[in-house]
Amino acid sequence: MHRIMARIIAQKKILLLVLFVLAVGFVAQRPERSKAAGSADSVSGPKVIVLNYHKVDNQNHSLSVLPPDFEQQMAFLKENGYHTVTPHEMYMAFTDGAPLPTNPVLITFDDGYADNYTYAYPILKKYGMKAAIFVITSLMGKPGYLTWGQAAEMEASGVVSIESHTVTHGSLTDLTDEQIRYELTEAKHDIEQRLGKEVEFLAYPTGAYNLHIASLVQEAGYKGAFTVRYGNMDRAANFYAIERVPIFHTSDTFASFLERLKFVPLFERIGWAKN
Numbered sequence: 001m002h003r004i005m006a007r008i009i010a011q012k013k014i015l016l017l018v019l020f021v022l023a024v025g026f027v028a029q030r031p032e033r034s035k036a037a038g039s040a041d042s043v044s045g046p047k048v049i050v051l052n053y054h055k056v057d058n059q060n061h062s063l064s065v066l067p068p069d070f071e072q073q074m075a076f077l078k079e080n081g082y083h084t085v086t087p088h089e090m091y092m093a094f095t096d097g098a099p100l101p102t103n104p105v106l107i108t109f110d111d112g113y114a115d116n117y118t119y120a121y122p123i124l125k126k127y128g129m130k131a132a133i134f135v136i137t138s139l140m141g142k143p144g145y146l147t148w149g150q151a152a153e154m155e156a157s158g159v160v161s162i163e164s165h166t167v168t169h170g171s172l173t174d175l176t177d178e179q180i181r182y183e184l185t186e187a188k189h190d191i192e193q194r195l196g197k198e199v200e201f202l203a204y205p206t207g208a209y210n211l212h213i214a215s216l217v218q219e220a221g222y223k224g225a226f227t228v229r230y231g232n233m234d235r236a237a238n239f240y241a242i243e244r245v246p247i248f249h250t251s252d253t254f255a256s257f258l259e260r261l262k263f264v265p266l267f268e269r270i271g272w273a274k275n
């Protein structure tokens with residue numbers, strides 16, 4: 001089993017390398033399309049890379065990025081001229097023409113785990129990074145999840161925007177319209193009441209959505225919603241299907257991070273695969 005997996009992974013790496021070499025060659029011949037993510041493009045304007053994390057802690061699990069790995073990633077972003085934006089700043093840039101910093105990145109966390117406060121928040125502050133945390137309101141204060149006090153502290157600091165990941169995290173495609181409306185409006189209202197802020201954004205639980213659900217999200221007063229589909233964000237994109245780049249704990253987390261940050265947007269720009 002492990003040998004088969006190792007072979008598949010090795011083959012995948014070779015394929016990625018070949019694709020990358022091809023991509024570099026292809027882009028080199030087309031200078032008008034060779035700009036990196038974050039720079040201006042005549043058709044769709046600047047791009048924002050949206051990163052998606054879940055946990056930052058010491059568990060050996062693909063959804064748990066180790067604190068030193070998370071710190072290395074934030075240090076890399078800072079040293080290489082990336083600048084974080086909030087979901088609101090991204091929205092204003094794409095709808096109102098508000099300026100974006102160079103190499104804009106939006107850092108998101110799903111589910112509202114307590115480790116986001118314990119490990120990620122101090123690192124974000126240390127490197128001057130902002131992030132959004134999508135919380136499941138019925139789980140706030142439960143073991144392993146953020147408390148409302150922690151959420152309020154992070155929100156007040158200006159470092160973290162607390163946004164909605166619904167009330168129960170039920171997959172919206174499995175629910176009735178009435179249930180969907182409850183999940184959307186109750187979570188939004190609860191966060192707004194407790195934190196005294198406007199909740200503008202949603203992350204779809206498990207990423208599941210369709211056009212009808214997107215219309216209910218808009219109706220509930222959200223300005224945009226994030227999927228788990230792989231991609232970048234620009235003004236031509238659908239605000240109720242904002243794509244993200246997932247960051248996982250792997251056998252070489254930093255290499256995977258760099259690959260995702262740098263190479264995948266390049267593949268995407270020349271029209272190659274999303275996964």
Ligand SMILES: [Zn+2]
Binds near residue numbers: 111
């Ligand atoms: Zn989730």
